[in-house]
Amino acid sequence: MKILLVFAHPEPRSLNGALRNVAIQELEAQGHEVRVSDLYAERWKSEVDRADFPSLAPDARFVPVAASKKEFEANALTEDVRAEIEKLLWADALILQFPLWWFAMPAILKGWVDRVFAYGFAYGVGEHSDKRWGDRYGEGTLAGKRAMLIVTAGGWEEHYTARGVNGPIDDLLFPINHGILYYPGYEVLPSFVAYRVDRLDDAGFEATAERLRERMRTLATTPPIPYRQQNGGDYLIPSMQLRPGLNDPGAVGFMLHLDGTEVSAARETR
């Protein structure tokens, strides 16, 4: 496979840097081709602003969605953004690697999403009718490709469990996995998460690295998170609410959007 790894840590000599090297080495050993977007090294620009849309008149009111649509259609987005779009189209699988800062991506990676996921490319795709509400959530430009997160967290794993004070890690990552990756069509694999990374000794690092190698070996075969396709019949149109009766009665919140059988299974292992 062809794999794009987007890396968002400012220090190459960090645990994140070491895990990135582990991932790349294992992927290449498996015969995959890997490209890396190292956002800090490339001095990625994080803010969506007027400069992203060269054809916007200086005195025109700046409407980000409209500007994105117009510039993407004209293939006139800035060169850095077009290069990332090319890489996403090239890759069979996308890996986003980042430290969890304040329960979300670092700003530089959010800025990569905000700027690269253009209207007409990652959203605003497909027609609306009484049977379809655009190509999104399981359909779209990036359908048929796989994506996953590699995340490091300073906190304890227990604090991120079903009843942990931070909230369950799968729920904290849902806005990314479902809202950013599944939305434009990716099949999203369960995230790789390393905890208490500030306290990792050599044995801890080696165990983490081996766990990551195994995930890299199974990148093509790991079953994706069973999110429901928006246009597959499970949601009412246009309210886009889950049909009454769907999913097991105990499921609420984000977990509703997994197929019912799988929710029960996922719960047992949490």
Added chain:
Amino acid sequence: MKILLVFAHPEPRSLNGALRNVAIQELEAQGHEVRVSDLYAERWKSEVDRADFPSLAPDARFVPVAASKKEFEANALTEDVRAEIEKLLWADALILQFPLWWFAMPAILKGWVDRVFAYGFAYGVGEHSDKRWGDRYGEGTLAGKRAMLIVTAGGWEEHYTARGVNGPIDDLLFPINHGILYYPGYEVLPSFVAYRVDRLDDAGFEATAERLRERMRTLATTPPIPYRQQNGGDYLIPSMQLRPGLNDPGAVGFMLHLDGTEVSAARETR
């Protein structure tokens, strides 16, 4: 009260810009003092990097948490960050206003959090023992102050309800409300959210503006979201998991961290 409004939209002539003016006008009419951090206008730097920590030696390995701790203790963080910290200490209430991009904050606002919420200021505060796990989640530097979000979304309100395809808005905003605002001590008010903002006509704008004015009039009196205090006895230490038996049996995921009675009430109105 003294109020800090952090504004994260690139176009002053936007709906967000108009709503900001509505909020400020109403707050001032109520006798409050308002300061604004207009991140785009001030060309806020979004990325946490070495330049944020002037005393870091050029050849030293950059560990963001350690660098943040050292520089905050020495009062040596960069001037832009120190100015924001001063404003947070000055304000009785914090409002974060932003368009929801990819189900999260724009990068520039995430970068404000990543850079301003320093170690020793917003995290890494307080002692750890068998009774306390640091001052966080309801305690901390910003305890006694209030915070709330003003959010605009392009999508339909139905798509953000309990069974909507995007996930419930309260869950999508939980990582911000609980993880970023409640964490350093704020009492967090329910978010103000405006939907389908790309299609708002004059009457729709006026209704939205009036709804916002009402929230500004009640900023000091609106009951906060009833998150559980970490050190209040509801969580086991050190696992920080909710004590067995707490909360109503149907509650799972993020909603566990609300007081049980309130969860049931919140559900009925959703």
